Amino acid sequence: MAKSHSFDYNALLERARQALPEELSSESRWEVPELDLLYEGRTTIIRNWRDIVDTLRRDRTHVMSYLLRELGTAGDGDEDRVVFNGKLTLQQIQDKMDAYVHTYVICSECHRPDTHMTKDGRTTLLKCDACGAHKPVRARRKAG
Numbered sequence: 624m625a626k627s628h629s630f631d632y633n634a635l636l637e638r639a640r641q642a643l644p645e646e647l648s649s650e651s652r653w654e655v656p657e658l659d660l661l662y663e664g665r666t667t668i669i670r671n672w673r674d675i676v677d678t679l680r681r682d683r684t685h686v687m688s689y690l691l692r693e694l695g696t697a698g699d700g701d702e703d704r705v706v707f708n709g710k711l712t713l714q715q716i717q718d719k720m721d722a723y724v725h726t727y728v729i730c731s732e733c734h735r736p737d738t739h740m741t742k743d744g745r746t747t748l749l750k751c752d753a754c755g756a757h758k759p760v761r762a763r764r765k766a767g
């Protein structure tokens with residue numbers, strides 16, 4: 624009696640919930656543009672830097688200094704491109720870029736990229752605009 628009522632209600636809720644992921648799934652196809660590299664002399668240049676930074680929605684100097692540190696190289700950049708000293712393979716840079724995305728962009732709860740970084744004292748938090756989760760950023764300390 625009352626049982627069938629609550630069942631219907633749950634079924635409704637379930638349907639409402641199922642309606643959501645459809646909309647979300649189009650956004651879950653979010654991905655960082657493939658790196659467009661150019662080798663010039665003894666340097667490696669990311670040519671589509673602006674696209675990448677726009678997609679990450681992070682401060683470009685933050686992304687760049689992360690990459691430089693992780694790749695263990697020097698370099699420089701502006702809005703449009705980054706120049707690394709030395710020849711780096713696509714895979715080398717891609718690995719670090721993926722690591723950056725997982726550490727600083729993707730929400731560990733809902734795995735969506737709709738996040739921003741915020742400070743709580745000395746702790747950097749990754750706050751998710753989609754699900755509201757906020758967790759300290761766990762930057763990997765490079766061993767060696």
Ligand SMILES: [Zn+2]
Nearest residue numbers: 730733751754
């Ligand atoms: Zn989230």
